[in-house]
Amino acid sequence: MIEIKNLSKIYSKSNHKVVALKNINLSIAKGDIYGIIGLSGAGKSSLIRCINRLEEPTDGDIWINGVNIVKLENKELRTARKNISMIFQNFNLFSSKTVFENIAFPLRLIKTPNSIIKEKVNELLKLVELTDKANVYPAQLSGGQKQRVGIARSLASDPDVLLCDEATSALDPKTTKQILSLLKNINEKLGLTIVIITHEMEVIKEICNRVAILEDGCIVEEGPTLDVFTSPESYVTRNLINQDQLLPNEYLKGKVLTLSFTEKSVGEPIISRIVKKFNVEINILYGKIEYIQHKPIGKLTVQINVNDDVLKNIILFSEKNHVQVEVLNQ
Amino acid sequence: MSHLIELLYPSMLETLYMVFVSVFFTILLGLPLGIILVITDKNHIVPIPWLNNILSYIINITRSLPFLILMIFIIPFTRLIVGTTIGTTAAIIPLIIAATPFFARVVETSIKEVDWGVVEASISMGATPIQIILKVLIPEVLPSLVLGITITIINILGYSAMAGVVGGGGLGDLAIRYGYHRFQKDVMIATVILLVILVQLIQSTGNKIAQIINKK
């Protein structure tokens, strides 16, 4: 669906250059809700804005439905853009137009007959549950309502791809959940491919089936969300995932592991088996349950005093029993 | 009293005629000029930096000339356009030439108020530059444009008082001829009152319209 090949983006200002993206390769399948996460300045906005060429890529190709977006001229690019919608952190609604006219805008651009516009916009208003706000101006809406208008507007042209640049960052947690579940709903109902840029792990956990971690303009890790969460490979990823469970340093003595229990391993007394099998003592430091796309993952951070060889065996044993192990300290 | 009205009435009509026609052409020329000034900027939707620089330069030159001097300076041009250099119609040309650059800057300032994010949203929906101008930029700043037009009308009214120099007539001319040269204080005062009322009327109408169309 979306193939990004060797994408680079360099911002040149007079004499100094900022390398925002270095040789990015990504493959996003039809129907994916693909999350791209990274810290501030990692290059997330640059990446998503290259996809519809709000920023010009410096190098590389971006194939969408077999068309190389990078190579398109003005007119073809405009046509292609109707197929790649975008929603924004600040919503970017037209303040001079009613909710109805905001949503109708993409259709007016292609001179759609009024009767069809009316039908289509009313349908979209229903989808985002704003039928009663049709004739209201954006200034009278809450943030969540504004973003729902943004979403409806982005769907008016029947796109295949929806790009979301920090679409929920200006919203409170509850409204964020509502918007995300609306996106999920659209993804399922319309088969829309969604690309989400965010710095919030919660967003990824909530709806993304795949995730890429961006750091300093490079993708450091990529894969199904569940896998990345249960066995993060890079330091950056671990930091992003464990933002909320920073253990005080004095507890990081000996071997500290985080065990992740997924569907396959809940209900098995793994801890007590490890204790018996390896004859070790386990000190539980921290435990919680996380939901990734509504599937529970149990996370347990434990401390064990063993040597490296035994540790290796414990890890092997755990993984054989479908428990992912992440070593925090050794 | 009736003698005052007899004097004021034709002058008032001349003034309204000068102002109306000048405003019409000033908007006709200044609006596109102001928009071009914005969109040809190197970071806008139709970047043409050299054109932007040239226009900006010309506007600055025109705006640095005092109206009185501009009016005399462009007499040959006025003759070329309207065939004469004196009379009410002849006064309209310098009025337009003086007000257009001013109005273009007013438009430029207004259009620049449009949040760039909104422009990007339109670009991302595949809007053409023309569509962005007509369906986004202008509607988004319409209230501010209305206020800009209001200021421009009042400005033109002010300039038009100097039109007496080229025999343009109008209220300003009347005040000078009767109030100044013939010491008829009542004519002077009546003219001033009339001008004050006119300005108030224009400003409050402009404010009202801007307020009604403002949806922010």
Ligand SMILES: Nc1ncnc2c1ncn2[C@@H]1O[C@H](COP(=O)(O)OP(=O)(O)OP(=O)(O)O)[C@@H](O)[C@H]1O
């Ligand atoms: N228009 C620009 N001109 C010059 N440098 C830029 C421009 N836009 C972004 N950059 C630089 O490129 C790098 C990546 O920026 P980008 O906005 O893509 O990061 P981000 O991951 O979206 O960050 P944030 O979470 O803060 O939005 C940063 O170093 C930034 O300073």
Ligand SMILES: [Mg+2]
């Ligand atoms: Mg960003």
